[in-house]
Amino acid sequence: MAGQGRLIEPTCGKLTWCCWKGHTMKRISVGLIAALAVGLSCQAGFAQTLKTVRDRGVLSCGVSQGLPGFSSPDDKGNWTGLDVDVCRAIAAAVLNDPAKVKFVPLSAKDRFTALQSGEIDVLSRNTTWTVSRDTSLGVNFTGVTYYDGQGFLVKKALKVNSALELNSASICVQTGTTNEQNVADYFKGNNMKYEVIAFGTADETVKAYESGRCDVFTSDISQLYAERLKLANPADHAVLPEVISKEPLGPLVRHGDDQWFDIVKWTLFAMINAEELGVTQKNVDEMAKSTKPELKRVFGTDGNLGEQLGLTKDWVSRIVRAVGNYGESFDRNVGAGSKLGIARGLNQLWNKGGIQYAPPIR
Amino acid sequence: MATEARKPPSQFWARLRGILGGHAGWGGFAFQILFVAALAWVGYEIFANARANLQAQRIASGFGFLSQTAGFGVSQSLIPYSETDTYSRVFLVGLLNTLLVAVVGIIFATIIGFIVGIGRLSPNWLVARIAGGYVESVRNLPLLFQILFWYLAVLGALPGPRQSISLFDKFFLSNRGLVIPKPLGEGGLQVFLAAVAVAVIASIALRIYARRQLFKRGRIIVIWPYVIALIVGLPALAVLSAGAPVTFEIPQLKGFNFSGGLRIVPEFVALVVALSTYTAAFIAENVRAGIMSVQKGQMEAGASLGLSHGATLRLIVVPQAMRVILPPLTNQYLNLTKNSSLAVAIGYPDLFSVFAGTTLSQTGQAIEIIAITMGVYLLISLVTSAIMSFYGWRINRSLGT
Numbered sequence: 001m002a003g004q005g006r007l008i009e010p011t012c013g014k015l016t017w018c019c020w021k022g023h024t025m026k027r028i029s030v031g032l033i034a035a036l037a038v039g040l041s042c043q044a045g046f047a048q049t050l051k052t053v054r055d056r057g058v059l060s061c062g063v064s065q066g067l068p069g070f071s072s073p074d075d076k077g078n079w080t081g082l083d084v085d086v087c088r089a090i091a092a093a094v095l096n097d098p099a100k101v102k103f104v105p106l107s108a109k110d111r112f113t114a115l116q117s118g119e120i121d122v123l124s125r126n127t128t129w130t131v132s133r134d135t136s137l138g139v140n141f142t143g144v145t146y147y148d149g150q151g152f153l154v155k156k157a158l159k160v161n162s163a164l165e166l167n168s169a170s171i172c173v174q175t176g177t178t179n180e181q182n183v184a185d186y187f188k189g190n191n192m193k194y195e196v197i198a199f200g201t202a203d204e205t206v207k208a209y210e211s212g213r214c215d216v217f218t219s220d221i222s223q224l225y226a227e228r229l230k231l232a233n234p235a236d237h238a239v240l241p242e243v244i245s246k247e248p249l250g251p252l253v254r255h256g257d258d259q260w261f262d263i264v265k266w267t268l269f270a271m272i273n274a275e276e277l278g279v280t281q282k283n284v285d286e287m288a289k290s291t292k293p294e295l296k297r298v299f300g301t302d303g304n305l306g307e308q309l310g311l312t313k314d315w316v317s318r319i320v321r322a323v324g325n326y327g328e329s330f331d332r333n334v335g336a337g338s339k340l341g342i343a344r345g346l347n348q349l350w351n352k353g354g355i356q357y358a359p360p361i362r
Numbered sequence: 363m364a365t366e367a368r369k370p371p372s373q374f375w376a377r378l379r380g381i382l383g384g385h386a387g388w389g390g391f392a393f394q395i396l397f398v399a400a401l402a403w404v405g406y407e408i409f410a411n412a413r414a415n416l417q418a419q420r421i422a423s424g425f426g427f428l429s430q431t432a433g434f435g436v437s438q439s440l441i442p443y444s445e446t447d448t449y450s451r452v453f454l455v456g457l458l459n460t461l462l463v464a465v466v467g468i469i470f471a472t473i474i475g476f477i478v479g480i481g482r483l484s485p486n487w488l489v490a491r492i493a494g495g496y497v498e499s500v501r502n503l504p505l506l507f508q509i510l511f512w513y514l515a516v517l518g519a520l521p522g523p524r525q526s527i528s529l530f531d532k533f534f535l536s537n538r539g540l541v542i543p544k545p546l547g548e549g550g551l552q553v554f555l556a557a558v559a560v561a562v563i564a565s566i567a568l569r570i571y572a573r574r575q576l577f578k579r580g581r582i583i584v585i586w587p588y589v590i591a592l593i594v595g596l597p598a599l600a601v602l603s604a605g606a607p608v609t610f611e612i613p614q615l616k617g618f619n620f621s622g623g624l625r626i627v628p629e630f631v632a633l634v635v636a637l638s639t640y641t642a643a644f645i646a647e648n649v650r651a652g653i654m655s656v657q658k659g660q661m662e663a664g665a666s667l668g669l670s671h672g673a674t675l676r677l678i679v680v681p682q683a684m685r686v687i688l689p690p691l692t693n694q695y696l697n698l699t700k701n702s703s704l705a706v707a708i709g710y711p712d713l714f715s716v717f718a719g720t721t722l723s724q725t726g727q728a729i730e731i732i733a734i735t736m737g738v739y740l741l742i743s744l745v746t747s748a749i750m751s752f753y754g755w756r757i758n759r760s761l762g763t
């Protein structure tokens with residue numbers, strides 16, 4: 001691809017041109033810059049994300065604009081969350097430092113353009129894996145960090161017990177999400193009338209719901225729990241029992257760079273395998289000395305699996321040292337050890353009653 | 363021997379050179395050609411590069427997506443729309459919503475702007491101060507903030523649909539918007555409309571006649587009693603003879619919301635209020651500048667003719683001020699239209715929100731969608747400018763300049 005040799009070769013995706021006045025112009029120009037950047041970014045850059053990241057010295061990671069448990073900044077600007085841990089794990093594997101991440105907060109509707117245009121190296125923002133996204137958006141999903149489904153949040157005062165009682169309701173949703181489409185499917189499929197009001201950001205959506213503009217706020221269930229924490233009286237609101245869709249959330253990268261695709265994919269798999277093998281943030285250095293053949297392969301004391309990925313032999317140790325294994329990250333951010341307190345459920349390992357499963361490291 | 367008149371040397375080449383190259387001559391012409399060629403080359407490279415990149419990344423491209431099913435609902439639509447319609451329908455829905463907000467916003471902004479602008483020049487101290495305070499406070503707060511303020515303030519103040527404020531049990535105001543009875547056409551509608559049309563045309567004819575009489579003979583004919591008689595009387599006659607033109611569908615609370623009737627959603631109200639009050643502050647300043655540009659003597663001349671303050675303003679000062687007001691006013695109209703794209707913050711489904719937002723993120727076709735959207739805003743702006751230029755041309759003509 002590098003040999004395609006177009007005559008214009010600007011620095012990849014770094015087209016900064018921002019002198020237009022006025023809100024609209026700013027908004028349109030964001031889109032325009034993105035569109036131009038998609039057009040202009042040199043192909044060589046897309047094919048060598050690993051090199052680009054190493055040269056730059058930081059990983060550029062797309063996250064949400066603030067979703068507790070998944071990706072949110074604290075008052076000092078430190079990002080935490082399950083999705084954030086994936087970014088940090090990649091940075092640890094590639095740059096040997098989980099702190100070398102630049103977090104780029106993105107709304108649901110802007111996230112794909114940011115990835116396409118090369119503004120970010122990986123998108124780790126509670127994004128649902130679907131076939132249309134995997135193909136026509138020019139991206140590759142690398143795995144599933146959280147198996148989720150869509151649900152409804154309502155005020156308890158409405159005395160609604162099932163989603164099927166929501167005929168004629170007004171529904172607040174964030175624009176550019178799968179949720180916006182699922183809700184249309186669900187109501188149409190059940191012959192119910194509805195009014196959907198779609199907002200640009202999560203905060204705006206939740207504010208409108210809280211002010212009474214909508215009877216229902218719909219989103220992935222994990223996000224309903226997370227957003228409920230932001231409400232004035234979380235206890236006044238309940239999540240209805242129906243799960244109306246499958247929302248496998250995971251990280252994604254651009255088409256056209258297989259090596260980078262592999263690295264992001266296997267970073268998550270390494271976290272999951274680490275849990276399965278009992279490797280934790282605490283015992284990782286101890287376990288790395290193990291003589292068991294399986295662990296020797298994982299920790300690179302035998303073979304060169306890490307190097308084949310374009311990383312170092314100790315890539316798994318780096319990852320687990322930085323963020324812990326998958327289970328630890330889950331507990332710390334969204335599970336029992338967090339404010340959200342979500343049960344492992346589907347996200348339990350496959351051999352413990354869940355469906356979380358990673359191909360073997362060998 | 364007759365001397366032949368010497369033919370003047372042909373001016374053709376010199377003229378052509380002037381036209382093409384201006385003062386710089388042929389060199390200038392060559393430079394222009396080069397410049398255009400370079401521009402075309404850059405354009406082509408961008409285009410070709412974009413295409414190659416999209417193909418390499420296997421991102422969908424082209425305009426085929428317009429005929430795909432959109433699969434999402436929209437809260438306000440002027441034309442029938444459902445989630446099974448295509449993206450091109452979504453485009454149309456969004457465009458109409460944008461135009462609706464722009465037109466209604468422009469009307470209110472103009473009215474408020476003129477009132478405040480003239481108010482600032484009022485001899486009444488209090489009125490002038492209030493108008494001044496309005497301009498200074500509204501102009502200096504970010505528009506997005508004002509939109510959110512109006513939206514959340516309006517919503518916060520209104521009760522839920524089950525506790526709506528109702529008027530005669532036919533009009534309902536709640537945080538779902540204002541629901542009013544919806545007129546449905548009946549048998550008498552055609553006769554009624556015809557009667558209205560006749561009444562309006564007759565009134566216009568009457569006015570033209572009255573003005574002629576005024577200018578030619580100096581006779582003042584009071585026409586308004588006749589106009590009122592026509593406009594009220596004719597349609598009333600039609601109703602009596604042909605029956606009611608419409609019946610009303612009364613909205614009813616069913617489940618969570620009202621069904622039937624016409625609804626004005628709070629997003630629309632908040633957006634119109636925010637855009638028109640904000641833009642009005644700028645228009646007020648334009649109006650003030652325009653009026654101040656008219657010489658003071660004009661005002662005094664009006665007074666010495668025995669015209670009242672209001673009549674002097676209306677008949678003498680404002681028409682002259684319009685020449686100065688018009689160009690910046692056009693600018694404000696364009697600003698209002700473009701600013702309406704902030705609608706997505708409060709969930710109003712304008713073009714930018716449903717097309718350059720939802721559609722873009724679902725299809726990922728950033729280049730095509732941004733190009734279409736920019737083209738549309740450009741077209742709206744050009745049409746607005748054209749209308750305003752035409753109006754300006756008429757003003758200049760009637761002022762005889």
Ligand SMILES: N[C@@H](CCC(=O)N[C@@H](CS)C(=O)NCC(=O)O)C(=O)O
Pocket residue numbers: 064065066067106107108126127128129174176177178179201202205219220223227247249
């Ligand atoms: N998983 C869905 C929805 C993702 C999504 O954006 N959910 C909202 C729920 S309100 C959210 O996380 N917003 C946080 C933000 O925009 O910062 C998708 O991929 O389309």
